[in-house]
Amino acid sequence: xSFFKVILGSLHALAFSxxxxxxxxxxxxxxxxxxxxYGDLGCYGHPLxxxxxxxxxxxxxxxxxxxxxxxxxxxxxxAALLTGKYPSNAGVVRVYNNKSTDGLPLxxxxxxxxxxxxxxxxxxxxxWHLGSLPEFFPMKQGFDYWYGIPYSNDNNSVSxxxxxxxxxxxxxxxxxxxxxxxxxxxxxxxKRYTEKAIEFIKNEKDNSFFLYLAYxxxxxxxxxxxxxxxxxxxxLYGDVIEELDWSVGxxxxxxxxxxxxxxxxxxxxSDNGPMIHMDRPxxxxxxxxxxxxGTAGLLRGxxxxxxxxxxxxxxxxxxxxxxxPGQVSSEIxxxxxxxxxxxxxxxxxxxxxxxGVDISEFxxxxxxxxxxxxxxxxxxxxxxxxxxxxxxIVLARDQNNEIEIELFNLKNDIYERYNIANEYPExxxxxxxxxxx
Numbered sequence: 001x002s003f004f005k006v007i008l009g010s011l012h013a014l015a016f017s018x019x020x021x022x023x024x025x026x027x028x029x030x031x032x033x034x035x036x037x038y039g040d041l042g043c044y045g046h047p048l049x050x051x052x053x054x055x056x057x058x059x060x061x062x063x064x065x066x067x068x069x070x071x072x073x074x075x076x077x078x079a080a081l082l083t084g085k086y087p088s089n090a091g092v093v094r095v096y097n098n099k100s101t102d103g104l105p106l107x108x109x110x111x112x113x114x115x116x117x118x119x120x121x122x123x124x125x126x127x128w129h130l131g132s133l134p135e136f137f138p139m140k141q142g143f144d145y146w147y148g149i150p151y152s153n154d155n156n157s158v159s160x161x162x163x164x165x166x167x168x169x170x171x172x173x174x175x176x177x178x179x180x181x182x183x184x185x186x187x188x189x190x191k192r193y194t195e196k197a198i199e200f201i202k203n204e205k206d207n208s209f210f211l212y213l214a215y216x217x218x219x220x221x222x223x224x225x226x227x228x229x230x231x232x233x234x235x236l237y238g239d240v241i242e243e244l245d246w247s248v249g250x251x252x253x254x255x256x257x258x259x260x261x262x263x264x265x266x267x268x269x270s271d272n273g274p275m276i277h278m279d280r281p282x283x284x285x286x287x288x289x290x291x292x293x294g295t296a297g298l299l300r301g302x303x304x305x306x307x308x309x310x311x312x313x314x315x316x317x318x319x320x321x322x323x324x325p326g327q328v329s330s331e332i333x334x335x336x337x338x339x340x341x342x343x344x345x346x347x348x349x350x351x352x353x354x355x356g357v358d359i360s361e362f363x364x365x366x367x368x369x370x371x372x373x374x375x376x377x378x379x380x381x382x383x384x385x386x387x388x389x390x391x392x393i394v395l396a397r398d399q400n401n402e403i404e405i406e407l408f409n410l411k412n413d414i415y416e417r418y419n420i421a422n423e424y425p426e427x428x429x430x431x432x433x434x435x436x437x
Contacts, residue, residue, distance in 0.1 A: 032212070124214060147175050172184070408420070
């Protein structure tokens, strides 16, 4: 029993049981960036940012081109990832900050809850953002260990000594329930997360473990360590992404050196699309520049929006020896599908009703289709768009604040430029009926 283990005392254990899967259960690592765009990586087409480690990870596994998170903002997206539910069903429809008095409902069963009940060591390194008070901290949601920040890094007054840009307390850094630092610097953030993640992996190499590494970057205010600052041809934002790529490389290299790469599933994705709306009055333009954000590539929109750029993000899965290498798939996969998939692979029988589905057969090459054919797009608890196969309907507001129906065919119009609602009234009717339900 490692020092990361604690006594399991959660009533959540009553909701699921473990079933036999194999003599050696796989480890799980989720690498979740903050506000990274669909087009920010080399393997997704960025012409300047160099991401050799993520490109190699894609070559060694499967790269998804239609992977969706369940919200285009932080807290609801993270709630959906961990619970396997759309945000409104998980009880999280807004973004938490340092003044929030609520958080992810403690009745929700997270990935960590289920794996902990199956005797996994569980850790979150990085940004939690599902409750700022101790009663909502990660240790209340199945995690044995936490090293990170409770909310976004733009919700404080200091990013580094002397850099004041927002009203609020200095950004706190916690280790479990202990506040270990105030005004934590963004310059060393990615490096410190990486060191803690590697420490956890090394300590748990002989145990089954779940690591949720939730990076703070590239959420503004962005910064990179001296080893990476000024290195990228794409400016400071490129520096930040290239340091994240370095971090992923360190994680994968650690697994390989320890000889557990074939027993560990590594998943890389972003919590939502890029922060393209930078003209926020509370941002200090001397610190947060208008160009400190990523790109959604060919996709329309970004963070806060229900167009593809807000919800469709880069996603790579690697499991050496089990997931066939060199794959690129346009099958629809959602972040809410990770929980049932992980539970299936770990032998956890979850009896609750969730929105995600098990895609393990697709990942392991036992089924050509992910068996996921639709996607619901929520914002602030309202369902404002819906994709079914190649069709997508968006309920937008025009300049007069009246509802406008937009219909797109993503196969022919990935940028969502051409509204063809008037040409396909029957499809509009069918899609609206689903949204109403």
